[in-house]
Amino acid sequence: MLSQAIGALQKEQATPLYLQLQKVLREAIAGELVKSDEAIPTERDLAEHFDVSRITVRKALEGLVSEGLLSRRRGAGTFVVGGRVEKSFSKLSSFSEDMQLRGRTPSSTWVSRTAGAVTPEEALSLGLSPGSQVYRFHRIRYADGISMALEYSTVPGFCLTSETVVQESLYEALGQAGFRPVRALQRLRAVAFTPEQAQALGVEAGQPGLFIERRSFLADGRTTEFTQSYYRGDAYDLVAELNDL
Known part of the structure; x- marks a missing residue:
């Protein structure tokens, strides 16, 4: 004992x-x-x-x-708590790439994959006209079978041929279509998981988490991704390299 x-x-x-x-x-x-x-x-x-x-x-x-x-x-x-994951803000990478780089196996449980007309909020975030088509992806992300994050991604219709082409990595699908982003803007804040979010991640309601919102861009300035993610605060460290240049 x-x-x-x-x-x-x-x-x-x-x-x-x-x-x-x-x-x-x-x-x-x-x-x-x-x-x-x-x-x-x-x-x-x-x-x-x-x-x-x-x-x-x-x-x-x-x-x-x-x-x-x-x-x-x-x-x-x-x-x-298992080994914490460090997420660098100095390199644009996907969740799958981050996990593989650290020797961990990424996986997902799909909540939904849908196509539809852009909402006003999505149109503003993606720079799209009303009525434009978008693809929406909602899933739970895992590393070595352990829940890590809830992810909500929206992609303009011109970036993909169908929502079903995204299997594990969104960035892999965007890259194959020729629309992988080259830069991104991110903002984050601390949150407390709601009962619904906690249930999806298998943690206690009210447990601290990290909310990260990302807008990613192509070289020509068009927005190719709008993602809102809720990461477990007990599993993630965010790292940023600073200099005085």
């Missing part, structure tokens, strides 16, 4: 028990007594093993979730 592997808490010490429990769990994670993406024992089991209240256990786990060491998955339990 985990408690046997890392010992008991020192109840005679002045340090609060929840902080002691956080410390031993943190050390267990660092020492790989509990592996990445592995579930830790339930609150009830931890309370019994360490002879503390479930309130103490819950407070300890909430702190480790806030630190990004643990993640709660709806209906599955509490898991050790």
Whole structure:
């Protein structure tokens, strides 16, 4: 058992028990007594093993979730967070390319792939005239089978022959059609996942995430992509290289 592997808490010490429990769990994670993406024992089991209240256990786990060491998955339990992914803002690349570059296997669950007339918001973002055709792609993105992000992409109709040509990588499909973007503008902000978003990603409602909006352009200035993504905050680090030029 985990408690046997890392010992008991020192109840005679002045340090609060929840902080002691956080410390031993943190050390267990660092020492790989509990592996990445592995579930830790339930609150009830931890309370019994360490002879503390479930309130103490819950407070300890909430702190480790806030630190990004643990993640709660709806209906599955509490898991050790896997290796975080660094996303560079200095290079224009797709989700699939990012994952493959890091030796991870990208995959998707399609929520929808549709064609239709552009909405006013899409027309403004893509620089299209009213009535223009667009393709919309909504999916859940995974790395090594672990949910990473919700993705909503809209592409002008002139960029693709059909919505079905996009299988795994949108940028691969755009490249094959001769419309891969060469530059992009991105903005991001912190968000808390709604119950619907959390359910799709298998995390707790209210868990922090990163919202990234991207508009990508061709060399001639036409917009070729408008994507809004919601990334898990416990799995992603965004990196930007700065200089004084």
